[in-house]
Amino acid sequence: MIKTLLNPDLKPSEILTSIKALNMSTEVKNLADELPKQTAHTGDSSHSAEILRLTNTHTGTLTLHCNKSGNISLKAPDNAAASEQLYSVPGNSILFAINAESFSVQLYALEEDHLIREELVVVDSSNPLFIDGTKVLFDSNPTGNGHPAFIGSINLPDRSADISVFDRASLSKVGWFPHDDSAARYLVSLELLEAAQDPEACRVAEELVYHYHPAVAWKAFQVIQQTDPQAALSYVPLLRNLQNNRLDFLLDQSEAA
DSSP: OGGOOOTTTHHHHHHHHHHHSSSSSHHHHHHHHHHHTTTTOSSSHHHHHHHHHHTTTTTTTTEEEEEESSSEEOOOOOOOOOSSSSEEOEOOOOOOOEEEEOOEEEEEESSSEEEEEEEEEEEETTTEEEEETTTEEEESSSSSBBBOOOOEEEEETTTTTTEEEEETTOOBBEEESSSSSHHHHHHHHHHHHHHHHHHHHHHHHHHHHOOOSSEEEEEEEHHHHOOHHHHHTHHHHHHTTOHHHHHHHHHHHHHHO
């Protein structure tokens, strides 16, 4: 049943109602029992590689199930010290408790360049928590000493958005990186072609300038501009169609120059 909740057409209230009605401990156990079937390969090395693919070492979570819309993950109890950084999670997330164990989550309002500390929320079997990642960042290690309970999550990510990085002490934004792995690869590829002064860099950029991610489109535009400034201008309307404020600002600066 829990697999059907990975549906972007469901309203947050519908997902929360379903979670409250389900025995989430049983649902998660059933998904965990299916993992050996998902990782059933002939070789031990392939089996290990598949387990690693399902494990996010950055967040300490294990993906129990996924489809094109999102994933269902589990974070095991730990006593890890709090990271110096806080990371946004683009898209929608629903946190839920299992094994009748509650846990606390610190919420922050997301502003453009900083965070605003908000309330500390307790998640238990009767109170799953919906988080709109465009507005709220959550920290599942609010005490800085880890968390004693399992944390379940249903995640419906927005891969066109970036993951923002904030300093835990100052709550100021200190960086970002693409949520979409393909966007990260394209950015690195363009930078390498540019650094190597590859004669085919402009041709590659002319293909990637149509990418939906603003950072990739902007980098491709810059590569084209270095080779043929006049040709680059013809792509300005295309980039403005992405309706990204930061990208529009950069284009304004480029046109003014």
